[in-house]
Amino acid sequence: MLRKLRLISQVLFFFLFLVLLVLTSYRGSDEIRYPVRIFLEFDPLIGLTTFLASHQIPLLLLLGILTLVLTFLFGRVFCGWICPLGTLNHAIGWLASHSRGQHPNLRLLSFRLKYYVLVFFLVASVFSLQWVGILDPISLLIRSMTLAVEPIFNWLVHGLFALLYFSNIDLITLWSEPLYDVLKGSILSFRQPHFHQGLLVGLLFALVLLLNLVHKRFWCMVLCPLGGLLGVIARFSRFERLIDDSCNECGACIPDCFQGQKESLPRGWLKSECLVCGNCQDVCPHTALRFKAVGRSSASSGGPNLARRNLILSGLSAVVAVPLMRVRAGELRPNPKLIRPPGALSESEFLKRCIKCGECMKVCLTNGLQPTLFEAGIEGIWSPILVSRIGYCQYYCTLCGQVCPSGAIRTLSQAEKEKVKIGLAFIDKSRCLPYTQGIPCIVCEEHCPTPKKAIWFEEAVVIGRDGEKRRIKQPIVDIDLCIGCGICEYKCPVVDQPAIYVTSIGESRSEQNRLTL
Amino acid sequence: MGLPFIVCLKALWQSRSNQVGLNRRDFLKKSAIMGIGGIVGASSLNDLIRAENLPDLTVVQGPDPSKTVAKAIETMGGIGRYVSKGDTVVLKPNMAWDRTPEQAANTNPQVVASVVKLCFEAGASTVKVLDNPCDDARRSYVQSGIAEAARELGAKTPYMDSRKFKKTGINGEVLKTWEVYRDIIEADKLINIPVAKHHSLAGVTLGLKNWMGAIGGWRSRLHWKLDKSLADLAAFFKPSLTILDCVNVLTANGPQGGSLSYVKRLNTVVVGIDQVAVDAFGAKLFETAAGRPETANRARRYIETAAMRGIGRMDLENLRIVTLNLS
Numbered sequence: 058m059l060r061k062l063r064l065i066s067q068v069l070f071f072f073l074f075l076v077l078l079v080l081t082s083y084r085g086s087d088e089i090r091y092p093v094r095i096f097l098e099f100d101p102l103i104g105l106t107t108f109l110a111s112h113q114i115p116l117l118l119l120l121g122i123l124t125l126v127l128t129f130l131f132g133r134v135f136c137g138w139i140c141p142l143g144t145l146n147h148a149i150g151w152l153a154s155h156s157r158g159q160h161p162n163l164r165l166l167s168f169r170l171k172y173y174v175l176v177f178f179l180v181a182s183v184f185s186l187q188w189v190g191i192l193d194p195i196s197l198l199i200r201s202m203t204l205a206v207e208p209i210f211n212w213l214v215h216g217l218f219a220l221l222y223f224s225n226i227d228l229i230t231l232w233s234e235p236l237y238d239v240l241k242g243s244i245l246s247f248r249q250p251h252f253h254q255g256l257l258v259g260l261l262f263a264l265v266l267l268l269n270l271v272h273k274r275f276w277c278m279v280l281c282p283l284g285g286l287l288g289v290i291a292r293f294s295r296f297e298r299l300i301d302d303s304c305n306e307c308g309a310c311i312p313d314c315f316q317g318q319k320e321s322l323p324r325g326w327l328k329s330e331c332l333v334c335g336n337c338q339d340v341c342p343h344t345a346l347r348f349k350a351v352g353r354s355s356a357s358s359g360g361p362n363l364a365r366r367n368l369i370l371s372g373l374s375a376v377v378a379v380p381l382m383r384v385r386a387g388e389l390r391p392n393p394k395l396i397r398p399p400g401a402l403s404e405s406e407f408l409k410r411c412i413k414c415g416e417c418m419k420v421c422l423t424n425g426l427q428p429t430l431f432e433a434g435i436e437g438i439w440s441p442i443l444v445s446r447i448g449y450c451q452y453y454c455t456l457c458g459q460v461c462p463s464g465a466i467r468t469l470s471q472a473e474k475e476k477v478k479i480g481l482a483f484i485d486k487s488r489c490l491p492y493t494q495g496i497p498c499i500v501c502e503e504h505c506p507t508p509k510k511a512i513w514f515e516e517a518v519v520i521g522r523d524g525e526k527r528r529i530k531q532p533i534v535d536i537d538l539c540i541g542c543g544i545c546e547y548k549c550p551v552v553d554q555p556a557i558y559v560t561s562i563g564e565s566r567s568e569q570n571r572l573t574l
Numbered sequence: 575m576g577l578p579f580i581v582c583l584k585a586l587w588q589s590r591s592n593q594v595g596l597n598r599r600d601f602l603k604k605s606a607i608m609g610i611g612g613i614v615g616a617s618s619l620n621d622l623i624r625a626e627n628l629p630d631l632t633v634v635q636g637p638d639p640s641k642t643v644a645k646a647i648e649t650m651g652g653i654g655r656y657v658s659k660g661d662t663v664v665l666k667p668n669m670a671w672d673r674t675p676e677q678a679a680n681t682n683p684q685v686v687a688s689v690v691k692l693c694f695e696a697g698a699s700t701v702k703v704l705d706n707p708c709d710d711a712r713r714s715y716v717q718s719g720i721a722e723a724a725r726e727l728g729a730k731t732p733y734m735d736s737r738k739f740k741k742t743g744i745n746g747e748v749l750k751t752w753e754v755y756r757d758i759i760e761a762d763k764l765i766n767i768p769v770a771k772h773h774s775l776a777g778v779t780l781g782l783k784n785w786m787g788a789i790g791g792w793r794s795r796l797h798w799k800l801d802k803s804l805a806d807l808a809a810f811f812k813p814s815l816t817i818l819d820c821v822n823v824l825t826a827n828g829p830q831g832g833s834l835s836y837v838k839r840l841n842t843v844v845v846g847i848d849q850v851a852v853d854a855f856g857a858k859l860f861e862t863a864a865g866r867p868e869t870a871n872r873a874r875r876y877i878e879t880a881a882m883r884g885i886g887r888m889d890l891e892n893l894r895i896v897t898l899n900l901s
Contacts (some may be wrong), residue, residue, distance in 0.1 A: 083710075083712055083713065085712065085716050168808065169815060219737050222737055223737070247711075247712060247733075323712065359648065387774075413713075420711065422710045422712070423710060451672060451710055451713060452672065453672055453717070454710075454712070454713070488800070496798045497775060497797060497798060497800070498797050498798060499774045499775040499797060500794040500797060502774055503707060503708075503773070503774065503775070503830075504827060504830075505830075506672075506830060508831065508832030508833035508836075509827065509833070510827055530774065530775075531781065548708075548794060549794075550792060550794040550795050552792065
């Protein structure tokens, strides 16, 4: 019974997660009308670390407290019943356990690992390093889905329907095209997404999933820092697995338990490691097991003993990790390629909040927001930058700020957006056609979106090889008006290495990275 | 000798394809059967218009765009002359930019809507409203107000699909082949609904320049030889009708504008079969009513290029222009 309810809950929440992920896109309205970041908001680890690192907390992240209360009452039900990455691991672990033998026993020691991971991230955030997004399950899942899974999915589906379309057989296209239209209007991306780091993020995601072959829900039991945080709370939860006298230690409950063999012997049950999946209750031939709310916690079945030495060690490693990541030659000068989304806070404040979830990249209209690798140091890995050659910042769009869960990108009003500079365009006169070839080209000016255009022309007389004089308009960037949106770079007909390009200088969010007074 | 031959043939094609019940494919078939030589000398486009006693251009002014459009098309012989029962009609407005109707960077949605309505009244089976926008297609379709207005009346407003751009023989002077959108090539009738706007290279963009939204590929390359490219495109596309929206014209910082101070309300639509004549009149309107003579002069360069090729006429003084005022 409990198992069935849990299964229904998992399916529903996973479905909700996918629906919200699909809805994290432009749907004909300037505002995102659905609570697309709600899983992140209910993630207490993100709320806690954001608070520790930035000493501020976006109001919505307080929803994470509800998850903590839920855990205090019922144990790690978030992991067992709600978490979409948990569900995915659950499903794969289940499939794997039916096809081949898994490691029968997870040693107690490995359960402890996630608590050390948790301590590392918490201590790091106390020292203002917000790095939890690398392993936070919700953040990891959204990032992996956005950067790796969705591009693959779209490529396959678009490819399939292109194949059918070009077959040019009416019998096929008659049904395939309407079906394709339905898919395009619902689950497919508007255009094929392309992301830097897609391969790396995808491989790491595959690794997380493949760990289920070692042991089902390996990630949840061993590595997940959110699992660790909820495990700490669950130790003291008002929820118990009660075993009555009819238990003869037959062991029927063992194979289906995520805790593995030894640990899940009825008397060896660990509350902090229990996902409240209900498997044991359902399989027990003697109905000796049941989960029940109790008045107060019993200390006997809390969780694994954590070695104080190891806790200190992970804390200390976090202390060392902060300068190790931060003290780098790259921090001495602003990085020209570090063009942050409009509304991004100043770099240090931005990094204290960005959890690298990829929501902004998912929602970006033009696919221009891309994950970094080392542009912002290893600290800022997978944080968003605008790569204008891939896509530009649409003048009237404010979606990235709307979906950012942690306030790293502010939500801008339309009027604010029009004024925010994210960089500045420069013309490469050695490549620009009017300058080098005397060929008329106004494409950058034509696309410049500011009402009074940030690109204007100087009319020059050029003499061709034949001695013929021609009047030609040569583009010039107005540094006061240019907002750095990058559409000029994106549209430049010199397609391989554009003759106009944007760098981060002049960005509103920085006081140092300026060109003029 | 060759040039006049081609000119006549093109003009004939254009005029013939405008006749009721005869689409391009039929025309191609018929002319092949009849033998081209026999009909080449028959007439020119404008002679045919004369023969039907139609004006070369109709210019209607009035506060309500849907009324002015309806009146103008009625004066041009009625929509039934251009759209037949069962036709698949493609309307090509300019909805290239993430701008609202009052900013006048896209065709006025009311103008497009009234054409959609007329097409259905004439018995069109399908009306598609299409463009290949410069900005994000979704935002352009929405912000222009055109997609919603057209859909409400039953038209389809699909986004262009990359699979449907077909490398097509343009056989022009500079454009030999280019990616053209399949739905546009395959439509029974094609109606061009441009908006008159300022543009830093073309001077004013009108009907001919609007064809750049019917093609794919790296279109920006066309700017290098804009005048000839536009003539090539005009010779290729041959609309049944051109409806130039001058309800609100963007007089500066085109093609996007952005500030309402650049917009001038002229409340006018210009309708004609001869797309070059429509553009010539649009340029004149930009010179007189909008007060931008220098940009109009620039536009006349590509209009002249097209006129010289016999795609249409720009000698407005010799054309029969019906001017009406509904206010």
